[in-house]
Amino acid sequence: MPVDSVLKAKVNKALSDPVLRGALGKFGDEFPISRARVYEGIDFEELRTAIANAKKEVIEDFEALADQFEANLKKRGAIVHRAKDGNDVYRILKDIAKAHNAKVCVKSKSMVSEEIHLNEHLKDTMEMVETDLGEWIIQQVNEKPSHMVMPAIHLSKERCAEIFSQALGRKVEPDISQMVQLARQTLRNHFLNADIGLSGCNAAIAETGTMVMFTNEGNGRLTATMPPVHVFLVGYEKLLKNFKDLALLAKALPRSATAQALTSYVTLISGPVETLKDKVGPEVVHKELHVILVDNGRRELLTDPVFKEAGQCTRCASCLNVCPVYQLVGGHVFGHIYAGGIGSLLTGFFNSLKETDHVQEMCISCGRCAAFCPGKIDIPRLILEMRNRVRKEIPLPGMQNFIVNTLKRRGLFQFGLRQASWATALFAKEGKDGNKYIRSLPFGFNRLANWRSLPAFSSQPFRERIKTMKQEVVNKRGKVAFFGGCVIDYAYPEIGESLVRVLNREGYEVVYPDQTCCGAPAIYMGSMDVAREVAKQNINEFAKDEFDYIVSACPTCTVALKDQWVQVLKGTDSEAKAKQVSAKTLDFIKLVSNLRKEKGGALKETAATTHVATSQQINVTYHDSCHLNWDLGVKEEPREVLKAQSHINFIEMNESDRCCGFGGSYCIKLPEISQELLKRKLKNIEESKAQIVAVDCPGCLMNIRGGLDKQGSNVKALHTAQLLDGKY
Amino acid sequence: MLTKTVDWLPYLPQGLDKEKLYQIFKEKAEAVPVKVIRAKDKAEAEDSIVQEMKVAGIKNAVGVPMDLVDIEAIKEKAKAAGITVSSELNRDIIEKAEFGISEFDLGIADTGTIVQDADSIHKRLVSMLPPIHLAVIPTKAIVETFLDSLEVIQKAYKGNPSNYIAYITGPSRTADIERVLTIGVHGPATLIVVCVD
Ligand code: SF4
Ligand code: SF4
Numbered sequence: 029m030p031v032d033s034v035l036k037a038k039v040n041k042a043l044s045d046p047v048l049r050g051a052l053g054k055f056g057d058e059f060p061i062s063r064a065r066v067y068e069g070i071d072f073e074e075l076r077t078a079i080a081n082a083k084k085e086v087i088e089d090f091e092a093l094a095d096q097f098e099a100n101l102k103k104r105g106a107i108v109h110r111a112k113d114g115n116d117v118y119r120i121l122k123d124i125a126k127a128h129n130a131k132v133c134v135k136s137k138s139m140v141s142e143e144i145h146l147n148e149h150l151k152d153t154m155e156m157v158e159t160d161l162g163e164w165i166i167q168q169v170n171e172k173p174s175h176m177v178m179p180a181i182h183l184s185k186e187r188c189a190e191i192f193s194q195a196l197g198r199k200v201e202p203d204i205s206q207m208v209q210l211a212r213q214t215l216r217n218h219f220l221n222a223d224i225g226l227s228g229c230n231a232a233i234a235e236t237g238t239m240v241m242f243t244n245e246g247n248g249r250l251t252a253t254m255p256p257v258h259v260f261l262v263g264y265e266k267l268l269k270n271f272k273d274l275a276l277l278a279k280a281l282p283r284s285a286t287a288q289a290l291t292s293y294v295t296l297i298s299g300p301v302e303t304l305k306d307k308v309g310p311e312v313v314h315k316e317l318h319v320i321l322v323d324n325g326r327r328e329l330l331t332d333p334v335f336k337e338a339g340q341c342t343r344c345a346s347c348l349n350v351c352p353v354y355q356l357v358g359g360h361v362f363g364h365i366y367a368g369g370i371g372s373l374l375t376g377f378f379n380s381l382k383e384t385d386h387v388q389e390m391c392i393s394c395g396r397c398a399a400f401c402p403g404k405i406d407i408p409r410l411i412l413e414m415r416n417r418v419r420k421e422i423p424l425p426g427m428q429n430f431i432v433n434t435l436k437r438r439g440l441f442q443f444g445l446r447q448a449s450w451a452t453a454l455f456a457k458e459g460k461d462g463n464k465y466i467r468s469l470p471f472g473f474n475r476l477a478n479w480r481s482l483p484a485f486s487s488q489p490f491r492e493r494i495k496t497m498k499q500e501v502v503n504k505r506g507k508v509a510f511f512g513g514c515v516i517d518y519a520y521p522e523i524g525e526s527l528v529r530v531l532n533r534e535g536y537e538v539v540y541p542d543q544t545c546c547g548a549p550a551i552y553m554g555s556m557d558v559a560r561e562v563a564k565q566n567i568n569e570f571a572k573d574e575f576d577y578i579v580s581a582c583p584t585c586t587v588a589l590k591d592q593w594v595q596v597l598k599g600t601d602s603e604a605k606a607k608q609v610s611a612k613t614l615d616f617i618k619l620v621s622n623l624r625k626e627k628g629g630a631l632k633e634t635a636a637t638t639h640v641a642t643s644q645q646i647n648v649t650y651h652d653s654c655h656l657n658w659d660l661g662v663k664e665e666p667r668e669v670l671k672a673q674s675h676i677n678f679i680e681m682n683e684s685d686r687c688c689g690f691g692g693s694y695c696i697k698l699p700e701i702s703q704e705l706l707k708r709k710l711k712n713i714e715e716s717k718a719q720i721v722a723v724d725c726p727g728c729l730m731n732i733r734g735g736l737d738k739q740g741s742n743v744k745a746l747h748t749a750q751l752l753d754g755k756y
Numbered sequence: 757m758l759t760k761t762v763d764w765l766p767y768l769p770q771g772l773d774k775e776k777l778y779q780i781f782k783e784k785a786e787a788v789p790v791k792v793i794r795a796k797d798k799a800e801a802e803d804s805i806v807q808e809m810k811v812a813g814i815k816n817a818v819g820v821p822m823d824l825v826d827i828e829a830i831k832e833k834a835k836a837a838g839i840t841v842s843s844e845l846n847r848d849i850i851e852k853a854e855f856g857i858s859e860f861d862l863g864i865a866d867t868g869t870i871v872q873d874a875d876s877i878h879k880r881l882v883s884m885l886p887p888i889h890l891a892v893i894p895t896k897a898i899v900e901t902f903l904d905s906l907e908v909i910q911k912a913y914k915g916n917p918s919n920y921i922a923y924i925t926g927p928s929r930t931a932d933i934e935r936v937l938t939i940g941v942h943g944p945a946t947l948i949v950v951c952v953d
Contacts, residue, residue: 246943
């Protein structure tokens with residue numbers, strides 16, 4: 029089962045770990061700020077496009093580049109090995125160790141070695157010593173890294189002091205600089221005595237046969253210098269074509285990883301370097317340099333039509349640093365060896381689909397990570413693809429499976445939603461803002477409603493209401509097809525009514541074509557097949573020439589119509605129609621902004637056209653819905669439109685673009701996480717001192733409104749369409 | 757005769773604004789933090805190296821043969837101050853020294869970085885084992901960007917870079933415990949760069 033009691037227990041343990049929560053939370057707050065500072069004056073889009081292009085070239089040609097890399101190294105006297113998997117690596121290393129009668133191996137950081145559990149397999153051959161401080165600490169207690177760049181971020185200094193005390197056999201105080209000095213002294217001896225040095229690398233340049241390490245502590249340099257033998261573990265995805273491509277990586281990797289302009293050390297090794305005979309000198313000899321090119325699922329990844337995009341990863345870990353779920357639970361829950369969203373993809377190939385199952389389920393599909401990725405990888409989309417692949421092997425559990433299958437069956441789906449109106453009516457109570465809420469549910473369902481109230485379903489869905497709505501279109505300019513989406517249709521039909529009135533005033537008649545679910549829930553649960561079915565059921569009604577625009581007031585639906593239908597209908601006879609729909613689709617707030625700008629002049633002048641039933645100034649803040657902001661790139665438009673209303677006093681809340689925790693079916697699957705995300709959102713809303721929080725997504729609205737109701741808050745949550753309609 | 761196998765100077769980009777690049781280099785390096793000193797000639801550079809050792813209270817230092825300064829002259833001047841400077845290639849001597857002196861080939865203004873052909877084991881040990889590292893670079897060899905440095909290397913080695921090229925930006929550092937920045941893990945905790953005109 030994808031989300032089972034084992035995962036739930038891990039999630040709950042992480043959520044109640046104050047050290048983890050403190051460390052990750054603080055880091056999550058600080059990282060985006062320091063990162064932005066170090067990228068000042070650099071065009072990030074241009075840079076990451078260049079990186080993505082350079083990596084794409086490598087991916088298309090990686091076998092030939094690996095050959096070139098190997099040939100160049102051999103010319104210089106290096107010994108190059110190819111390893112299919114971990115077993116090959118163990119064997120090669122054991123042979124090297126035997127030939128040199130090696131007792132100690134010092135390691136600088138290598139994620140490949142973590143991925144194949146190298147230390148464990150070689151511990152009977154020689155002593156394996158991690159020399160990166162964080163790696164050394166977790167090695168003492170047999171833990172796995174919880175972050176790709178800061179492996180021990182989950183441990184407090186007190187815990188580190190305990191680990192030091194035990195490892196060194198004496199009491200060590202939790203004083204960080206003292207611990208660092210102790211590590212220097214302890215590991216220095218290992219460096220002096222080691223027989224083999226083992227390193228990972230950040231780049232492998234085919235043109236020159238160069239391996240590049242970006243490090244800060246200096247352990248990479250010592251590992252490459254002190255022992256008479258040096259072994260590099262190189263994953264195929266680390267290849268770069270040209271020597272000068274390294275400049276791109278040097279510009280992005282340290283900035284994205286640790287918010288540094290450059291790491292303390294960048295080391296380029298292209299052949300067996302000088303070393304001292306018998307480790308002490310003075311006679312100088314050449315080292316024995318081994319390079320092991322490791323496959324372990326990489327060839328499959330790099331040739332996969334969908335997932336090869338993940339080969340563009342630089343392992344900077346900035347996607348974890350900004351991920352709201354990672355910030356809550358860390359890399360031992362959201363990760364296997366490689367943490368976070370990208371980790372769930374890599375694990376699927378380097379380990380197995382089964383091992384990534386729990387990991388990929390953690391992603392709430394907020395889309396934030398993609399905006400930060402220097403490899404320009406659409407991580408959230410790939411996670412959905414991974415989920416789809418995993419689901420083919422491991423089916424969904426009961427509740428979610430029921431939902432997905434109901435989506436396919438149009439009649440049953442609509443019947444079910446209607447029945448919900450009378451079923452939920454039994455539990456509905458009126459809230460402070462006059463809306464009907466469900467504050468608790470019977471049986472096992474209470475876990476869904478005990479942390480935020482749910483809306484009572486409307487007795488008359490929007491699809492009925494529009495039939496009797498009188499549309500007064502002044503100076504008619506055209507016709508708009510409205511895709512309502514399930515939440516507006518059945519829970520919040522009044523938002524649909526507001527949308528109609530606002531667009532009427534802009535000169536557009538609104539039609540409501542026959543429609544069913546947009547299919548997004550199926551996509552987010554990993555059922556592309558169901559999504560395709562559902563898209564097909566909708567497409568004919570929307571692919572019509574008479575519509576000037578297709579609009580939705582739910583960004584999740586907008587993304588479905590604009591992007592996902594094209595993806596799922598690719599190669600079917602509906603592909604052309606999907607493209608037609610995509611071209612005309614935009615989100616409500618974007619359409620309003622466009623129309624008002626088109627009318628010429630500033631938004632301010634036209635703001636007077638809004639019929640507002642208030643003479644008083646109101647304080648309004650705005651929550652950025654993930655799919656609107658990160659997927660559709662609409663961030664300024666709602667602010668411009670709201671600020672242009674003379675009666676609105678706009679206040680920016682803290683962290684306006686942080687996920688509210690709704691995530692569609694996610695809040696059914698992992699309510700523990702959703703709840704934490706919502707808590708933080710509500711706090712930011714309350715602290716803004718706004719009277720109204722405006723949102724553009726009915727899902728966020730449901731979540732935030734429910735949370736505010738549960739808290740007995742005086743703040744009202746409204747859809748932007750309602751605000752523009754003057755209905756509050 | 758030069759101590760290095762490949763001279764990078766002939767391959768610098770044309771028309772560098774030496775003063776401007778030096779100023780940027782100094783500002784960026786100091787932020788990392790690195791102590792940056794400028795010397796107008798060999799003798800002044802040697803004096804400031806000895807002065808740095810005196811200030812740090814050094815007893816035992818190590819260095820490699822260099823072009824920009826004369827290691828023998830440094831030894832002499834240091835001796836007068838009671839400091840022993842060894843240029844012997846012996847790991848244990850270098851490991852016990854408190855101060856290492858070596859020459860680098862290039863500076864990068866953008867990031868305050870120094871770059872070196874470090875195939876020589878002697879150069880590497882002197883710059884990585886002692887807790888203080890002092891590097892001399894030619895002031896005129898400061899380029900603007902990382903990319904510029906790669907181009908110089910490509911040209912100087914005709915597409916076959918030396919086996920070990922080292923880029924150093926500031927002291928050795930870690931933030932592995934509670935993300936608290938701590939200087940001086942495995943490499944030097946202090947980096948001093950003397951730019952020789
Ligand atoms: S989409 Fe959101 S939840 Fe998923 S990995 Fe990216 S940042 Fe994390
Ligand atoms: S996926 Fe992108 S952001 Fe994440 S580690 Fe890789 S390069 Fe960095």
